[in-house]
Amino acid sequence: MRNLTVLICDDNVAVHESISAYLNAENINVVSVYDGEKGLEQLQQRHFDMVILDIMLPKMFGTDVCREIRKTSDVPILMLSAKSEELDRIIGLELGADDYVTKPFSPREVVTRIKTILKRTTPKIEKKVRFAELSIDMEAYSAFVHDVKIEFTPKEIETLYCLASNQGKVLSREQILNKVWGYDYYGDARVVDTQIKRLRQKLAIDDVHFAIKAVYGVGYKFEIL
Structure with missing residues (x-):
C-alpha cells in the first residue's frame, strides 16, 4: 500500500546520514530535522510511522518534544541519549517513549530496534474482509459483489479497501492519497475523484446496501445503508 516514513x-x-542509509536500504522513507521545534512542526503537518528523537536538542529538549507529541499522538518514539543523560532517558520513557538507544550506537542496532517497534505497532491488514454484499481479498487484489467478481485495477482495489476499512469515517482526498499513493506522491489530488468515479460506476449494482458518499468540502466515506 505505501512505504513507511520515519522522522x-x-x-x-x-x-542522520548513518541511520538514513540503513533505513533507505530497507525501503523506509526518512525526513530529517535538526531541532525540537522543527520536529513538532513536521508532526503537525504530516503523518509519520515513527519518530527518532534525541534528548539534547536545540530550541527544545527531546523530553519536552516527547511530552508534546504524547498529548495528541501515539506514534512510536525511539529516544537517543548519551550515557550521562540517564535521568532524562528515564523521564522520556515515563512520558511515553517506546524505547531508547545510548550514544555512541551502531546504526544497525538502531535500525533493528526501529524494525522491532514498527512490527509491533503497525496494524496488520486483514487480507479478506466483507462489508454487506461487498467482499475484498487484498491478498489476491480482487473484489466481489454478491460473490460475483468485479474487475478493478490495483489502485481501485486499494482505494476501495481504504474507504471500506474506515467504514463511516470521512477521509479527505489528502488522506486517501497518503494511504493509497504514499506520502511521496506529488501529483494532482483530483486523481482521487477519478478513482471514486470509476468505483461508483463499477459498483452501480442492484440490491446492494453500501455506498461511497461524497461529503461536500471534506472528502468521501464508505457507508453501510
Whole structure:
C-alpha cells in the first residue's frame, strides 16, 4: 500500500546520514530535522510511522518534544541519549517513549530496534474482509459483489479497501492519497475523484446496501445503508 516514513530529530548530521542509509536500504522513507521545534512542526503537518528523537536538542529538549507529541499522538518514539543523560532517558520513557538507544550506537542496532517497534505497532491488514454484499481479498487484489467478481485495477482495489476499512469515517482526498499513493506522491489530488468515479460506476449494482458518499468540502466515506 505505501512505504513507511520515519522522522529523525537530531542535531548531529552524522546521525542522520548513518541511520538514513540503513533505513533507505530497507525501503523506509526518512525526513530529517535538526531541532525540537522543527520536529513538532513536521508532526503537525504530516503523518509519520515513527519518530527518532534525541534528548539534547536545540530550541527544545527531546523530553519536552516527547511530552508534546504524547498529548495528541501515539506514534512510536525511539529516544537517543548519551550515557550521562540517564535521568532524562528515564523521564522520556515515563512520558511515553517506546524505547531508547545510548550514544555512541551502531546504526544497525538502531535500525533493528526501529524494525522491532514498527512490527509491533503497525496494524496488520486483514487480507479478506466483507462489508454487506461487498467482499475484498487484498491478498489476491480482487473484489466481489454478491460473490460475483468485479474487475478493478490495483489502485481501485486499494482505494476501495481504504474507504471500506474506515467504514463511516470521512477521509479527505489528502488522506486517501497518503494511504493509497504514499506520502511521496506529488501529483494532482483530483486523481482521487477519478478513482471514486470509476468505483461508483463499477459498483452501480442492484440490491446492494453500501455506498461511497461524497461529503461536500471534506472528502468521501464508505457507508453501510
